[in-house]
Structures are given as C-alpha cells and as structure tokens.
Amino acid sequence: MLYQLLIINKAGGLVYQHIFPQTRAGGTSAASPSPNSNDFLMLAGTFHSIHALVAQFSPVADSSGLRVLESSHFTLFCFQAPTGTKFLLVTIPLSGLQSASSVISHHVTQTGRTVPTSLHSGPPNLHAVATAAWREIYLAYGAFVARDPFHVPEMPIRCSRFDAAVSRIGQRASSGIY
C-alpha cells in the first residue's frame, strides 16, 4: 500500500526517509533498483524545485503547487504542512495497467477542488487513504518530532519513537484500516 515516506524541510533538504517493507506473493520483496541516500538527497532537492515551478506555472493565483504525481508503477502524494515542510508519500499506482508514460497531474487551486479524472479510475479512494495515513503521520510528527528535545528543527529526523509510529501507520495502511 505505502512504499515510502520522505520528509523535505522548507529549504529543500531531505530530513527523513522511511521505506515501508513490502511483501509479495512468492516471498520476494518488491525490490526496485534502490538509489543510495545521496541520490535521494538530490531527488528531494529537485522535487522541491519542481514543486515551486509548478506553483509558478499555475494559471490561478495562490497555487499550492504539486499535489499528486501519477505513474504506472506508483503514485506520489505531496502534502505540505503550514510550516513549509513537505511530506511525500509514495504509494501503489492508481491503476497498475496504465500506459507507461508518466502523467503529472496537479491541482491548481488551493482548495484542490479540481481533482484529476484519473484519480477516479484507480483503486477506490486511494486519495482518501493516503490523506488519512498522512494525517496520522503528521500527528506522530507533532508528537514525537516536535516535542523531542534532541531534534533540531530543519535537521534530519532521528527519533526512534517517530520511526516506530510510522511503521505502525504503514502496517495499518497495508491492512486496509484507513
């Protein structure tokens, strides 16, 4: 259900990465050619710029930037906290059998009323599930990161309790609770 959680601080640096364990029929993990952590740092910075660019492209004022990135193999949801911290949630694709070309779809209004039509063709309520999971993650972030005296704001997150909470959320998401 959930593949990965990435947290990008407001300067565009990757501060947290959690890869949810995947199990598939046959016992092998869904191993993708995994980039190393340095690559992820670069990707996070690139995403940060693209997010800002998308907001610039928007024909409507006050665009909140990229919200959903959809591909044949995964869907990427981007949730932004009021502080500018971005939570990227990589999940299963909306529809696994779509054409291989990636489609970037995004909301142009802040309210996000214009939902791309492709969102309705996938598994039911993927958007709702991802949003619910993100809410839980954000609560855990507020509890275990913001209140941790050893965490420095905008710096990489090394909080064991947050790790544990995110793992629990991943398990619950894969068991279909959300």
Next chain:
Amino acid sequence: MSSLPGFHLSSSSLPPTSQNAGAQAGSSGDAVVATGTMTPGQQQPTAAAAAQMRAATAAVAAAAAQPTRKNPAQRSVRKGPNIYGRVSLAALAFLFSEIVKMANEAGGGIEKIEQRLFEVGYSVGIRAVELAYIRGSGLGEQSTPLLRSTTIVEILQIIQTVLFPMLYGTRLGPIERDTSRNHYYLIDDDPVVSQFISVPADMKDLNCGAYNAGIIAGFLERAQFPASVSAHNHASKDLPSRTVYMVMFEQSVHDRCKRLESGGSWSPINSPTGQ
C-alpha cells in the same frame, strides 16, 4: 509572632475585596457604555446599528452570566484533579522538552544533564509534600485525613498512590525491596515525561526520568525521610522506557524506624544533605 498581625492585615485586605470590586466596576462600566449609546439623546440608530447594539449587550450579558473564574488562590486545594482542572499533556511535553534542551545545551556529560534534571525535579518535590497530603486526604467521600507517614513503606506508598497520581494521573508501579542492601525500587513502566522523547543512540544511557527521581528525592527530604534517589533504565521489549527509581535512605531513617518499632518516639531528621 510579631509578623503575624501584619500578615493577617494584608491578607484580609487584599484578595477578596479589591478583586471583587475591580471585577464589578469593570462589568458595570461596560454596561453603562452599552446603555449610554442606546439613550435617545445622542442617537440616530439605524435598524442595523440597533441590531448591533442588541448583539453587543447580549454578548455582555452572556459574559456576565458565565461563571466567573475564581482567583486560583481562592480555589480549594482539596479538590481532586477532575474538578481542579488538568494541564494538557502536550503543554507538559513541550515544557519538559525545553527543560531537557536547556539541560543538554549547558554541556557536560550524561551525568551532568541528569543532575540538572534532578535539580529541577527536586524543587518540584519539596513543594509537593503539603499538597499531596491535602489532596490525598480529599480523595473519597468521607475524606479521612492522611496522617504523617512514619515508616518507610508508608511514605513510599504515598509516593506511589498519591504523589504520582497527583502529578501525572497514573499510579506508580510496584515497590520492590532489596533486603540485603536496604534499597527500595519504585518501578515506572512508562514515565509520562519521557513519552515523547527519543534519546539519541550516542547518549542512550541518559534517562529523563532523572527529573522524577529529583521529585521523589525532594519529596522524601521534605517529608523527613532523607534519601538519595537515582533513575535507571530498565527497558523490556514491551516497555522500552521502563524506569526504576532506586531509593537509598540515609542510615538515620533506618535507625529511627528501628526506634519506632521498639516503642520509641518519632523525631524529625535534620539532614545534612542540603541539596
């Protein structure tokens, strides 16, 4: 004795009269303003303005109708946490987080940090004794007063069943005793103060329960049971932040207990440990 009359005078003249008078003047002043603009003399009230006025006076009335918050000094200390109001866990967590941050940034090793947390807790503990006995007496309907604890077991049970519920809303775990060394262990399965704290790997011996150890030490000191208290990690698989507070009473406490058992009288201990 000479200071008593002065204290009495100031206490009787200050809180109730001046506070109430101020509050009444404030509310009646509002009312005068509201009705004053309603009088026909200076008016040209359009319908909208009149409606606004009515809304404003209604708001004033509503504010007046609300039960006025008592001066905290006038509230009963007997009332339990349900009536007295509770502090939110988030507020406590943020405050304690800042305390730990301060203790950490002041430098020094883990022992130094724990020592600082201990001192903060100590100042809480010595103030908690009177309140704990009053609150503990107020529990239950018939409110039998708690008497002064004279034995080690009694005072530890007060900590377990009165002090910690008063501070954190939960009882402390079981009390254990190492008879060979006369150590007592208070077990805290999940200390409230460290619920949101992830101690980094490079200082994993740090236990923020040192703050609670300080509270216990201050409490015991003020209750005439001087002891040295320390917090130790005692994690298990299910309870990663389980903490044990080790209590070592001074020899004078043990001596007094023995004397009491053999029919002697209780006496305060003027402890040399002026921490």
